[in-house]
Amino acid sequence: MEIKRVMVIGAGQMGGGIAQVCAQAGFDVLLNDMNQDALDKGMKRIEKLLTRAVDKERINESDKTDTLNRLSKSSQLQDAHNCDLVIEAVVENMDVKEKVFGELDNIVPKHAILASNTSSLPITEIAAATKRPDQVIGMHFMNPVPVMKLVEIIRGLQTSDETYNVIKEMTDKLSKVPVEVEDFPGFVANRILMPMINEAIYTVYEGVSSVEDVDTVMKLGMNHPMGPLTLADFIGLDTCLYIMEVLYEGFGDSKYRPCPLLRKYVKAGWLGKKSGRGFYQY
Numbered sequence: 001m002e003i004k005r006v007m008v009i010g011a012g013q014m015g016g017g018i019a020q021v022c023a024q025a026g027f028d029v030l031l032n033d034m035n036q037d038a039l040d041k042g043m044k045r046i047e048k049l050l051t052r053a054v055d056k057e058r059i060n061e062s063d064k065t066d067t068l069n070r071l072s073k074s075s076q077l078q079d080a081h082n083c084d085l086v087i088e089a090v091v092e093n094m095d096v097k098e099k100v101f102g103e104l105d106n107i108v109p110k111h112a113i114l115a116s117n118t119s120s121l122p123i124t125e126i127a128a129a130t131k132r133p134d135q136v137i138g139m140h141f142m143n144p145v146p147v148m149k150l151v152e153i154i155r156g157l158q159t160s161d162e163t164y165n166v167i168k169e170m171t172d173k174l175s176k177v178p179v180e181v182e183d184f185p186g187f188v189a190n191r192i193l194m195p196m197i198n199e200a201i202y203t204v205y206e207g208v209s210s211v212e213d214v215d216t217v218m219k220l221g222m223n224h225p226m227g228p229l230t231l232a233d234f235i236g237l238d239t240c241l242y243i244m245e246v247l248y249e250g251f252g253d254s255k256y257r258p259c260p261l262l263r264k265y266v267k268a269g270w271l272g273k274k275s276g277r278g279f280y281q282y
């Protein structure tokens with residue numbers, strides 16, 4: 001099966017990045033969000049990043065124009081009726097994802113593949129919301145999508161070899177590096193990363209050190225490009241909390257309990273960079 005037309009659902013920080021790299025790789029892309037404001041902001045951000053790439057001479061003006069011409073906005077799921085692949089990047093919530101996949105299953109053509117950019121939720125369960133579980137797969141991009149090379153490809157229990165091979169080939173075309181991962185909570189990336197971020201939050205919560213100092217320790221001591229609390233703000237504290245909850249529930253092990261300070265910040269609406277306040281102010 002050849003993929004030509006792609007819909008990306010959710011015009012947040014991940015959906016926008018995924019739509020951009022797909023359009024840059026030559027695919028026709030529909031960026032979908034039910035929130036018109038998010039859609040407009042997502043498109044503007046893509047344009048800004050492409051302009052920056054032109055300024056840095058990584059692409060030329062006509063690459064930028066061609067990429068933008070391959071991108072369109074969509075506010076209705078029905079627009080997926082002629083797409084070969086849909087990549088979902090809405091909020092990290094199983095009920096919302098199941099609803100989106102259930103609806104998509106009745107809209108997209110028979111041959112279409114449905115992928116989720118979920119960072120931790122079981123692909124097998126998302127697939128069960130459709131009548132095509134063999135054509136459902138996890139395609140977990142890293143943030144910021146245009147910069148990070150990795151894509152975790154997660155096979156659900158019923159994902160077919162054909163679906164896996166099409167998505168692996170697609171990932172290669174996006175100039176990303178695929179790593180095949182089994183369907184377990186948090187996959188590989190977040191099973192390792194998120195407990196580290198949660199522990200950094202506990203370190204502040206227990207008064208061991210300040211936010212700035214925890215970040216400095218990990219930046220200068222371990223050569224991490226960002227300290228864990230800056231990274232948590234960058235990912236989104238809501239997303240960090242949802243992932244910790246998936247790990248905690250999925251493994252039933254207290255070592256994954258989310259730090260109460262993380263819960264408190266999310267309840268306050270301090271979601272990190274995207275809301276203007278998290279461990280830092282933006």
Ligand SMILES: CC(=O)CC(=O)SCCNC(=O)CCNC(=O)[C@H](O)C(C)(C)COP(=O)(O)OP(=O)(O)OC[C@H]1O[C@@H](n2cnc3c(N)ncnc32)[C@H](O)[C@@H]1OP(=O)(O)O
Nearest residue numbers: 049056119141142143144145146147189190225226231235
């Ligand atoms: C939660 C999950 O499910 C999984 C995840 O994604 S976990 C998060 C994984 N990501 C990380 O760990 C990111 C860690 N941070 C980094 O690697 C770096 O700090 C960074 C790449 C984000 C920024 O790098 P930096 O050297 O500090 O800053 P800067 O020089 O401004 O940026 C480097 C390049 O990245 C680009 N960039 C930075 N932020 C960007 C963004 N949000 N979107 C697109 N491009 C971005 C810049 O344009 C720049 O490219 P050019 O040099 O070509 O202009």
Ligand SMILES: NC(=O)C1=CN([C@@H]2O[C@H](COP(=O)(O)OP(=O)(O)OC[C@H]3O[C@@H](n4cnc5c(N)ncnc54)[C@H](OP(=O)(O)O)[C@@H]3O)[C@@H](O)[C@H]2O)C=CC1
Nearest residue numbers: 010011012013014034035038089090091092118119143235
């Ligand atoms: N942040 C990160 O670093 C990473 C996140 N992910 C995963 O990517 C997904 C998205 O995360 P992220 O981009 O950070 O989140 P954001 O909050 O930035 O964006 C989510 C977007 O999806 C929209 N949305 C929510 N529900 C629906 C729906 N039913 N239909 C259409 N659009 C909807 C939201 O609209 P509104 O604002 O109106 O709610 C918002 O625009 C999550 O599953 C997350 O776990 C994966 C890798 C890294």
